[in-house]
Amino acid sequence: MTLPPPGLLARARLLAGPEVGDAAAEALERTTGRTVERGGPAGGGPYVYVGAALPDALRGDGLLWFHSVNAGTDALLGAGPWPGGALLTRTVGRMGERIAQYVLGWVLAECQSVPEFAAQHARAEWRRIPSELAAGQTAVVHGTGRIGSAVAGLLRSCGIRTVGVVRTPRPVPPGFDAVAVGDEPVAARWVVAALPLTDATAGYFGAARFAAMGGATFLNVGRGATVDLVALEAALHAGSVGRAVLDVLPDEPAAPGDACWRLPRTVITSHSAGITADDDIVTDFAACLRELTAGRVPALAVDTTRGY
Known part of the structure; x- marks a missing residue:
């Protein structure tokens, strides 16, 4: 350089x-x-x-x-x-802090059934829904740089076990409890994408990776083009991805008629996690x-x- x-x-x-x-x-x-x-x-x-x-x-x-x-x-x-x-x-x-708070916000919202309670409120329906504890569960983070480490560190402070995905064996990066090499299987409650877009990461999250998620919630705070949206839709319908939160899309901004708005159990935010x-x-x-x-x-x- x-x-x-x-x-x-x-x-x-x-x-x-x-x-x-x-x-x-x-x-x-x-x-x-x-x-x-x-x-x-x-x-x-x-x-x-x-x-x-x-x-x-x-x-x-x-x-x-x-x-x-x-x-x-x-x-x-x-x-x-x-x-x-x-x-x-x-x-x-301070983008890492902002994005980490974004991820944690959605993690806690899910644990507290915020989407379900909001839907019940709209229907004027009273029904108790038990909460879920975040502590003791596992989050897998793809991308172990500054932003991925910030996300992992904040989740870890809430008692969530954090595993960073790396391409080759290496020491555990800051903020993480452990690393997984390549496609090493890890049972996770949440999978967070914090990858840059390169030739190696374009379409990185495709059918095979989504099929291996075991119902985890998928959150993308990296780059939209790292995700194959057709494969994500199929995984949401199949249940191998439980929910999705997408702050980034392959093509932005998404038009009102774009198919992304019709993805089941998905929330799309306007590339706003780390302004x-x-x-x-x-x-x-x-x-x-x-x-x-x-x-x-x-x-x-x-x-x-x-x-x-």
């Missing part, structure tokens, strides 16, 4: 895309002591860009560093060849800048060949 030369980085112009609000731009100016420029690279490089998409005009030699305002970079890398020599970093911020805040962007950009100034690869750097 190539780092921007310190001399060029020190005099680089700071550009920001329309996704960076005025408050965030002002905070970036205070952090860097540079003026944030809008509207593209007119006037020549070198430059640093903060945004969600890489404009065509920035794909030249002048781009030193692109800091994405998003955690996922699949759409960014899928838009065309990444400029050689340009560093890519991403924003995570990026201005503070996240500024804090993570500043952390990357400090590491670069010290000559280190930022912890939030993306390997553009792997996609994460």
